[in-house]
Amino acid sequence: MTDAPILVFDSGVGGLTVLREARVLMPDRRFVYVADDAGFPYGNWEEEALKDRLVALFGALIDTHAPLACVIACNTASTLALDVLRQNYPSMRFVGTVPAIKPAAERTRSGLVSVLATPGTVKRQYTQDLIRAWGARCEVTLHGSVALAGLAEQYMRGGFIDESAVLAEIRPCFIEKGERRTDIIVLACTHYPFLANRMRKTAPWPVDWLDPAEAIARQVARVVADSGNRSMSGDFDPAVFTSGDPDHATRRIVHGFGLRTE
Structure with a gap:
């Protein structure tokens, strides 16, 4: 023991x-x-x-x-x-x-997957290699949010958040191509699940928010x-x-x- x-x-x-x-x-x-x-x-x-x-x-x-x-x-x-x-x-x-690109690629029905991350994670070669290895059969949109981790910390401390600020940070993840829409968003920062309810509330349409925890x-x-x-x-x-x-x-x-x- x-x-x-x-x-x-x-x-x-x-x-x-x-x-x-x-x-x-x-x-x-x-x-x-x-x-x-x-x-x-x-x-x-x-x-x-x-x-x-x-x-x-x-x-x-x-x-x-x-x-x-x-x-x-x-x-x-x-x-x-x-x-x-x-x-x-x-x-x-x-x-x-690391970003849960493999399970997202396996689950998507529309073929449109977004990765919501910090700017540092978005620009890493590691992330690009994951997309190359697992995302070949779908289209992956990377969005690096500057403010979202700080908003999550703010929300955890005070219990309140400007929902319009949350929407502004997640909106670039929602892609429409013809009749196809983003159906999975990978939460590639462990801060983000704390805002999951606010994300669902403000999202332009329902998606599967993939939390890797x-x-x-x-x-x-x-x-x-x-x-x-x-x-x-x-x-x-x-x-x-x-x-x-x-x-x-x-x-x-x-x-x-x-x-x-x-």
Whole structure:
């Protein structure tokens, strides 16, 4: 039996969507949630600087927490640094988050699929390679939203959001070609599922919003399947913020997910 945690990492609170699904599948596991709020938003970073930050940050996190595995619950960080993290820390098991283009391509009936992501994820070669590998039989529209991750954080903290702002960010994903319309939108940022209800409400027409959190959690469960479980103690798992000083609203959010801030 091991007491080592699974580390779930994101730039903000978006990775809580993955943590939620992971706990459903692995109720006897310990977790530590890490939010790089000091670096948020990642879209403002130059690629090499962000990559260096992630490599250094994960070195410190692995030394401190000695996790069973590290879940990078962030498309931007995964598409940029997953390979280099595996190279730098070969003994650690990493599970990344990449756009769910394969399942979207398999499910679409209209052949029109959109990927709603951050600008960084949209421009990554990793994303282009996924489209080339799995999206050949459909037409994939990539839309990089500058504001949506921040809107999700705002919504989580305050419970209110300007729905017209949400519509402005998602509208480019809705494509019409003759009688065909976009029928699947891939949510390629873990922040976005927090706005799913607002997206459905403001969408020009109904679509299938593809949230990868459950699939990521299943992969994590497979990766750590050979490790022992813990006995449930009732203690809250820790949430670590790189700023060292999350605000009251953020503390309230993570507490609602069964986490205690350190």
